[in-house]
Amino acid sequence: MTRRILLLIAIVVLACQTDEFPPAEQANQSVVRDVPDPKVVIFVMDGPRYQDSFGDPSHVHVEDIWTQLRPLGTICSNFRNSSLTMTVSGHANMLTGVWQYLNNEGLERPQQPTLFEYYRKATGAPQTDAVLVGGKPKLGACAYSTHPAYGAAYGALADISNPTDLATYDRLINLLDTNAPRLVVASFSQLDQKGHTGVWSQYVRQMEIVDSLAALTWNYLQSDPDYSNQTYMFITADHGRHDDAHGGFQNHGDTCWGCQQVIFLALGPDVRQNYEVTNLHTQRDVCTTVGEILGFETPYTNGFAMDEIFNPISTGIDD
Ligand SMILES: [Zn+2]
Numbered sequence: 005m006t007r008r009i010l011l012l013i014a015i016v017v018l019a020c021q022t023d024e025f026p027p028a029e030q031a032n033q034s035v036v037r038d039v040p041d042p043k044v045v046i047f048v049m050d051g052p053r054y055q056d057s058f059g060d061p062s063h064v065h066v067e068d069i070w071t072q073l074r075p076l077g078t079i080c081s082n083f084r085n086s087s088l089t090m091t092v093s094g095h096a097n098m099l100t101g102v103w104q105y106l107n108n109e110g111l112e113r114p115q116q117p118t119l120f121e122y123y124r125k126a127t128g129a130p131q132t133d134a135v136l137v138g139g140k141p142k143l144g145a146c147a148y149s150t151h152p153a154y155g156a157a158y159g160a161l162a163d164i165s166n167p168t169d170l171a172t173y174d175r176l177i178n179l180l181d182t183n184a185p186r187l188v189v190a191s192f193s194q195l196d197q198k199g200h201t202g203v204w205s206q207y208v209r210q211m212e213i214v215d216s217l218a219a220l221t222w223n224y225l226q227s228d229p230d231y232s233n234q235t236y237m238f239i240t241a242d243h244g245r246h247d248d249a250h251g252g253f254q255n256h257g258d259t260c261w262g263c264q265q266v267i268f269l270a271l272g273p274d275v276r277q278n279y280e281v282t283n284l285h286t287q288r289d290v291c292t293t294v295g296e297i298l299g300f301e302t303p304y305t306n307g308f309a310m311d312e313i314f315n316p317i318s319t320g321i322d323d
């Protein structure tokens with residue numbers, strides 16, 4: 005039973021104990037309807053610049069996401085990485101809910117628990133149920149933290165040396181098909197590598213490939229009985245890339261708008277369709293929100309639950 009449902013029960017119980025029904029201050033409380041066996045897939049595009057992707061009015065390099073998936077979900081158009089806009093920290097921000105400033109060669113692990121550890125410790129789930137797949141071996145630093153109460157015993161099954169984004173996708177589908185993991189982070193690294201070449205045509209071509217893989221992943225999830233109608237997918241990024249006033253798309257890593265502004269689209273059974281959230285959210289909120297969806301506590305995070313992305317539930321009161 006998720007925290008959201010417990011909250012709903014608490015509201016109903018409280019409502020029944022008062023003369024006023026519903027209590028005015030609680031009548032507009034938003035909670036989410038139950039999903040019996042929720043799963044989460046975080047689809048990370050490594051380093052797409054916002055202005056070249058979700059922020060491009062033509063959306064020509066993210067056409068599949070924009071035409072097929074965006075109408076099904078909620079975008080956050082003010083979503084930030086406000087720490088180190090590098091790969092390891094960007095992933096660790098989302099996984100720990102704490103701003104991270106980690107060595108970007110993978111030599112340093114976060115000190116706070118990752119989502120994989122929270123999930124496995126809270127539920128007793130096996131390693132095969134918490135998966136990190138990608139194309140950069142240094143992502144292994146994000147598979148588990150150094151926190152003494154958590155750590156390697158609760159870490160992810162990490163498969164992070166895939167040579168191409170197509171190989172990462174194939175491995176992702178293979179893992180979904182084999183073990184039906186409930187918590188998955190898939191990181192598409194080749195996009196960033198193409199960006200670093202400084203060759204615009206290679207960078208946007210790779211973005212178009214990853215865009216198609218995002219749509220294929222969602223379609224796969226909806227075709228698989230283990231996942232259909234009970235899976236939340238977030239399409240997001242670890243960081244952006246320099247805006248044109250700060251060096252352009254080739255590199256990233258500072259605090260410019262281009263590096264900090266990150267794409268975010270949420271899909272799932274009770275996510276609002278064709279909706280846009282303009283309030284500021286940050287990568288830290290991913291940890292908190294995933295904890296809420298899967299029903300476990302994330303006590304070391306500094307993030308906030310992204311409640312606006314979900315449909316308000318009917319309480320049966322004053323509908
Ligand atoms: Zn990156």
Ligand SMILES: [Zn+2]
Nearest residue numbers: 246258260263
């Ligand atoms: Zn920058």
